[in-house]
Amino acid sequence: MRCENPVMNQILNDYKPMWSIKHAVSLMGWDFETFMPREGTEERGVADSQLHMLHKDLLLNKDFIGLVESAKKQDNLGDYEKGIIRVLDKEITKQIKIPKELTEAESLARIRGNMAWREARAKSDFKMYEPHLKKMIEIKKEIAAKWGYDKHPYDALLDTFEEQLTVDDLDKIFGVLTPRIQNLLKKLVDSKSPFCKENPLGTSKYDIKKVNELNHDILNLLQYDMNRFRMDTSTHPFTETMGLNDVRITTRYEGIDFKKSIFSTIHEAGHALYNLQCDQSLSLTPIEGGSSLGLHESQSRFWENIVCRSLPFVQLISPLIRKQVHFANQTTDDELYLYFNNVKADYIRVDADEVTYNLHIVIRYEIEKKIFEDDLNVSEIPEFWNDRMEQLLGVRPTTDALGVLQDTHWSSGLFGYFPTYTLGNLVSAIIASKMRKDMEGYEEDIQKGNFDPIRQWLRLKIHQYGSAYAPKVLLENSLNEGYNPDYFINYLETKYLAS
Structure with a gap:
């Protein structure tokens, strides 16, 4: 530059x-x-x-x-x-x-x-x-x-990851979000929704090599440039950006429930795209890359949830799935769609469906806030975690690995990071709503594998600016919105209750 x-x-x-x-x-x-x-x-x-x-x-x-x-x-x-x-x-x-x-x-x-x-x-x-x-x-x-x-002392840490984000902001967001999500979850469970039905695809063992090939097939379909991008494997998937032309992601393979690997891959690829579509003139400058973690997470959650879990996308990749995952050969597209969108209150955040995911974040937010208020000792964290999980999700971890030890973030000192996942979910729904209004044939393009219009919309509205604008300013300028939870709740209710 x-x-x-x-x-x-x-x-x-x-x-x-x-x-x-x-x-x-x-x-x-x-x-x-x-x-x-x-x-x-x-x-x-x-x-x-x-x-x-x-x-x-x-x-x-x-x-x-x-x-x-x-x-x-x-x-x-x-x-x-x-x-x-x-x-x-x-x-x-x-x-x-x-x-x-x-x-x-x-x-x-x-x-x-x-x-x-x-x-x-x-x-x-x-x-x-x-x-x-x-x-x-x-x-x-x-x-x-x-x-x-x-x-609030926690505000100082929140600002590190999301400029000008405060406890007041998050208390308002979670105050609206948490009860409405709990209510939606209860309706789905009580009505015995097909989204809540266990699918045998989630318990069948898969060939790791084949699912790795499937992930690469999907990345090719999404038009990732392998001269500027690569994918490897790690215990906890992540994205690392060396520069605008060297962006690396990892995914995971557990040998069972193959959608987890697909979601991890597309989630991290969403992060990567933000950097790959940043204006090249910003390379080597302090503003290359995303505006904030919340904005970054909006990109990964948009691709993982709004696109990847949609019926048009399932219809697009179903032939690839049947090619690489032998036990899915006799599965219909509708059955794959329900498998991709299975709703289940469970222990692990990274495996959570889009309905329950933010309840996992509430637990972590409350713990972090209490820690920096000196209202919770380190030794008390596991019991508080388990109690809140039982209250919010109706399940209680039986081991530390299923509970307080499941995430790497605190070991890296990333206090104030978790709430950005929820901000990302909120913004992803705002993006989807605005995009549908701006683009004719949005769903048809997905079903055909034509992702150019979506990629260009994201580049023009968000990606190209890097971190030139603070996140709240960028949201206002490009989307005419803030961290409004209504779009996300409406998205969930329309998808899961109206189906």
Whole structure:
């Protein structure tokens, strides 16, 4: 990206070493989750923490800060230039308040905690992980205090993932969402809806190699450029972006219930598309990539749920499924559709259907909020988790692996991350509603495998801007909406009660 403004050009030039460090950290993060030998953990922890501190040194260099301060005073900047300064100013403001020792402590706690979580999860023993979680929470509380906040210490962490998101925002959202979802779930169960009927496809063992081929067939159908994109396997699927032309995802194969692997693949591919369709001029700048995690999640949930679970998409890929999954040969498209949309209150968030998913997020939100209010001790988390799951979903985890140990996020210090999943669900439904009004033949295009109109709509409305605009601004500018839960609830009620 070249600017007419000489100060902006100098900022972008000085930013390249910082971008390069982020590039290396992303690559190491991908390797850590995929191919790194277990015994490399401590060495990787040191390298990771040192790179984070090096990045911090460059960001907080007085000359660089001076350039950013100088640019802030200029009134002739374009939107992209304003976005660059907004993002850098926010990062500088946060980082300048955190001493190096705390940055290093967090990085080491993240690497060690993640390995401890893996072992604890495998053995389903929260006590093994508890001291690591306690250490990370202490660090995050100290960070939140140093960053500062207006009303709630948790706000400081929420803002890291979703700019200007607050506890007040989320209390309003979940206050509307939770009871209406519980009511919808009760109606489905009480009416013995066909969506709630167990499907034998979910209990049949599949050939991992064949489903891997199926996933690649679907990615080809969705027109992913394998020269800029790749897929591997990990325990917990994720997307890692090294740059706008090197985006990597992982999926998972458990050998049973093949839709989980398909959903994981399409979910992560949705994240990847956001980066792949970002304006190439933003490459190597602070605003390449998505505006926020909530906006990013809206893309993954749009593709995973709105598109992938729709009947037209099932009809499109059903021949591919029957080719690779032998026991689906005699299954009709309608039966596959019900299998893809099976509603069941269960333990695991990543496996949850779109009706119950946000109830899993409510549990995590309430726990995190209470932790930073000092209203819940670490030792009390498993029982609180199990109690709330029983109250909201009607099931109680029988092991820690089915409950509090199922997610990796806390081991990485990602407090404030979970609510962005719900924001993504809300925005995905807003996108679908607006898209249907703007595009003729929306469902017909899906059934034909013509995804160009959808991809172009997303690029023009959201993807191309990277993070030039704060998420609330982008939503208002492009969709004329905020985090409105009504669209999502209407989407669910229309799909599951009107069918």
